[in-house]
Amino acid sequence: MKNVLIIGCGLLGSSLVRRISKKKIAQKIFIYEKSKSNLAKIKKLKLPGTIIKSLKDGVVNSDLIIFCTPMSEYKKLILKINNFILPRTMITDVGSSKIDSSRIIKKFLKKGIHWTRSHPIAGSEVSGPEHGKDDLFKDKWCVLIKDKKTNLKHLKLLNSFWKKVGSKTVIMNSEKHDKIFSITSHLPHLIAYNLVKSAQDFEKILKFNLIKYSAGGLRDFSRIAASNEIMWRDIFFDNKVNIKKAIDLFIKNLKSFKKDIHKKNNKSILKKLVQTKKVRTKIIKLKQDIDKPDFGRD
């Protein structure tokens, strides 16, 4: 591959810049970034890419364009690049949900142009180019989307691109992707936000300093609930049908727990508590988390 254009150079974008440069995956890396504060950071960090002011320059000179902005930015950017994008250019993104955003892409992207979607399962509660690192994607899953109209040549090239980046790749359709991640990622984030919100509400009601005693469990959720709000608003809105179903099942199960607790139903509650324990072992075995107790905090 000759040149790559990274649109949006925050945590994910800057990690890609670092990795592409380190592994010499492209000859030249163009960076298009709107935020002045991010631009200042990128310059200070001396990231190995060429900052471009004109989107056109980057688009016409690149073989691959990677959107690393919040999904709500896609439409505006599509309308801009439509004026000069060439059919041979590959486009992808790192967005965390696919059905609704694919509708936007289909509706607004110029006919004959292909956008093949990616979702690297990597991120953090921190944002911005200063937190990026070249091994962010290493050994992580990257889901590639194959729908009816996917350009198979681009899919193949992208698959090889993400492997060079260090990810393990898997191909599935948008429907399956959005169902899976509504459970393994979107619901957990929503729940974490909701738990922290509830703790804040209780703090007001009780007039106690609760946060001081958050080491008993709340602190873990606060990490996830510190994630970027624009990105997560976009995901919640984009995948709302699946997330709604996930919330409904979650509430149904929570009410069942509440009933067990109210009735002190020993057998029923122990069955639940023992069953959920097994998942941790599975997650560690699948190398989805480290095996140190308490995340090895101490």
Add this chain to the structure above:
Amino acid sequence: MKNVLIIGCGLLGSSLVRRISKKKIAQKIFIYEKSKSNLAKIKKLKLPGTIIKSLKDGVVNSDLIIFCTPMSEYKKLILKINNFILPRTMITDVGSSKIDSSRIIKKFLKKGIHWTRSHPIAGSEVSGPEHGKDDLFKDKWCVLIKDKKTNLKHLKLLNSFWKKVGSKTVIMNSEKHDKIFSITSHLPHLIAYNLVKSAQDFEKILKFNLIKYSAGGLRDFSRIAASNEIMWRDIFFDNKVNIKKAIDLFIKNLKSFKKDIHKKNNKSILKKLVQTKKVRTKIIKLKQDIDKPDFGRD
């Protein structure tokens, strides 16, 4: 203090044994443990305490007795020690909820005997003496309970005991304690169990391997949901009135999130997502968690 008796030598009990010995807080440490598998581990680990087979020997020869068993064991043990416990002996425990278990203690403990309650905010998803460590309580909060009938002399001595153990102490009544920890600890655990349970249910419904992709958030909850089931059943049952209130507020807030998502209410959802973010900064500032992104996993 001359001698201490630790009843129940799992994660917390064995950590106390290690710390008391290391800091020479007592002359002699007696260990009373029922589980054969734990006993074998304690011997193999060569923990610095004397294993006793007769509870009486430990009780009559100790100045301080610390219950480190699940709360559901208290009644049975109280009925045993009633036969030989002396009024000068201090009793405490490490139980995570106080109102209901205090009723059991009040109802069954022999008149004239004082049990002053403690709750060190320390633990982990792993159980058993092999996971204990001498610094488990270091710089952690330990809540001491002061109710109407609390023996103030014992309270003072216990306060000094926990400080020697390395904890920061705070005194409050059972009501306040159980309210605070229903939010900062009990609800988060219940939510984590419920999230993992919901993911398991979805896995069955969808027939997809979800767990494989748990690095997007679910993995964090699985850690907490791997905690000891007997201990947590006891806590949920013991503090059921406050936990019920916490669940109700949690569901109310979750429904409000669901509504925001359904209606794509930008202003309302962003307000929530931004507000919750502040808690993380507060938690880090209060040294309730480490400040490394992603818990410093990588």
